[in-house]
Amino acid sequence: MTNAIEIRAVTRRFGRVKALDEVSFTVPVGSICGLLGRNGAGKTTVMSIISGQDRPTSGRVEVLGATPFEHAATLSKISYVRDNQRYPDDYRLHHVLRIAPEFAPNWSTDVASELVDGFQIPAKTPIKKFSRGQLSAVAIVLGLASRAPVTLFDEPYLGLDVSARALFYSVLLRDLATVPRTVLLSTHLIEESESLFDRVVIVDRGRVVVEEERDDARELALSLSGVADVVDRVAAGRAVLQSTRVGGLKSVIVRGPGDSDILNAAALHGVQVAPASLQDLVMAYGTHDEPATTTKEGVRA
Amino acid sequence: MSSVVPAVKLHLNKREMTFLVPLYIIGMVALISVLISLVFLRGGSVPGSEGWLTGSRNNPAFLWAFPGYLVYLGVQSIATTFPFALTLGATRRDFVAGTLLWAVLTSAYITVILAILTMIELATGHWWSGFHIFDIYILGLGDLSLLVPIVFLGSLTCLVVGGGFAASWVRWGARGPQLIATALGLVIVVGVIIVIPSAESIFASFAAWWLAVAAAVAIAISAVGAWLLLRPATVR
Structure with a gap:
């Protein structure tokens, strides 16, 4: 067992x-x-x-x-x-x-x-x-x-x-x-x-949205922050789990690991990238309009 | 691993409530009975006279003092103890069995105490003063063959019926006891409507064992009812 x-x-x-x-x-x-x-x-x-x-x-x-x-x-x-x-x-x-x-x-x-x-x-x-x-x-x-x-x-x-x-x-x-x-x-x-x-x-x-090893859970989402328009551009094509805007600045949590595409785009546009913390994930899933089940591979089930 | 014995110990854990409060109640009843006897004594009544004996033996104090406490004890044995028993790891089945066993032990304890005090009262010529505290009608007039079933079944009925009402509260919330009380009231009223034409002959043939049978039925229904109510109950 x-x-x-x-x-x-x-x-x-x-x-x-x-x-x-x-x-x-x-x-x-x-x-x-x-x-x-x-x-x-x-x-x-x-x-x-x-x-x-x-x-x-x-x-x-x-x-x-x-x-x-x-x-x-x-x-x-x-x-x-x-x-x-x-x-x-x-x-x-x-x-x-x-x-x-x-x-x-x-x-x-x-x-x-x-x-x-x-x-x-x-x-x-x-x-x-x-x-x-x-x-x-x-x-x-x-x-x-x-x-x-x-x-x-x-x-x-x-x-x-x-x-x-x-x-x-x-x-x-x-x-x-x-x-x-x-x-x-x-x-x-x-x-x-x-x-x-x-x-x-x-x-x-009432639904399980994440079930992972702790360290792997950090790879489920990224935190992007910077000028709003630029953040939106970098996050395009990614599922946005949570979005916070203060004036012209914006912070979003997007689903998926930090692959080279998004990391390069973020570096190019001066957007800060960090792995989403567990707290970010909980907040993101708790406020998202479309609950989804996510695994390490980002598969929606 | 059965949790019946731990469930009994869970109830007996509050030692003052189980073992001492009944003694406090008996002491209070005895004190009030003596004070009332003193009032009559000072009023000119003579200990041992027919009037004194009739008045003393009709003392209903135990009837007022004990059932309320025992019903409360029965209610709390399930209402507030059930959630904690499940937290500790008892099964519902073992908790109900342990609660019933505890009620039997508590009733036996109260019965033994009252039997001993009654024997002392009789042996001392009613406390050397003619005061009747335990040698009274509702306790069987000093006859232990009556006192034991009266006190044991009476106590057990109060405890288990109280537990049954509490189980309905655990299961259905405030509506549970209300539903059961309403159903019970309806049954009693319908029963009275049915038997009232024969009331005179029924009273004429009344025997004390009827009460024992009624108590046994109430205990059985309440115990089985508590089990049926608690088995699917969730902890709130």
Whole structure:
């Protein structure tokens, strides 16, 4: 088995709303995959289905070789804390730390203690009175200390300050080296998280628009900027994913790798060229009128 | 890997709510009962007299104090615990089974506590003062063969029915409990319409075991209903 997560043609409807539309992607065992996209793109729905908290309307999901929904052996190997996770009435931190090991066979008390201390999570305050950052901290404790073979993080650092985020990155990378596992992480802090990812999946309006190795994803699009008329001339013939104009200057994200034609044209006309960052890609696909599925070769599917 | 036992532990994790709050309620009921008895005592009523016994034994305090808390306990056992149980990795099947097992344990715990206190009350001649707190009609007048099924089935009914309503909320949102309450109300009204002509003969032949059967039916319907409602439910 090379893939920890395999999603094939998954559609999820809520009434007349199609939250996921024929979504397919895979996450190899041991990788850290970024699940990126705008609010409402379908990230949380995908994670809910992977974790067995929801079922697809159609399509197939396999986690570690089994369909997760109501499959006890598989569910015990998945950790997923929702970004809006609800806790039982009157729960405090010690309730969470006492019960989580009962469900997580690989639970690490040391990791939990380190994170609780590092995040300075209050012990006596009821969880329902926690701030957004404190709720994120509890979710991170559950996600990392569980040491689940498949760990899903849904916007793990909402409300966390920069020091807390640094602690998260540090413990995540160190503990993954100690106990390797597969991580799927959704976030809007793309530039900050980019270096973590081996692989990225970008979803837009319920469809997968990019599924690539992180470094290969950079070749999917180019950023061109300069005088508007000239930028338009250089970008001619390329699919423009996003366009921003300020006065006479223009910046566009165009699909496709930086081949010699466009690089020469840009040099000739004084247009600045740079590989599109992951953040550029997410923004581009999130604002584009004509969503398209793109692979490394730029094939529209 | 079954998660039934972890699901039971998940419910028992809030130890104060499960084990201590029932004791607080019993203590409060006992205190209020004693205070009311003192009022009657100071008013000239004589402990042990026919009037004193009738009044003391009709004490309904437990009926007011316990069901509300137990229904709440049943509601929260699913409404706010179900999403967290799934987050921890429980299957819906094991969560429902664990919740039912927890309800049985909690009901048994309350039954044992009340049985012990009733035996102490009887052994001490009603606390050396003639005060009736547990030796009352609704608890079987000191008869443990009545107290045990009354308290156990009564507690279990409150917990499981509360859980059933909560399961409908998890499944359908606010409309769930409204639908079930409306359907239940209709069934009761139609039942009354059907049996009212025979009400006199029904009351004449009423036996306590009817209540036990009604409780068993309510428990069975609520438990199966909770399972059917939660199996396709998604976490919101």
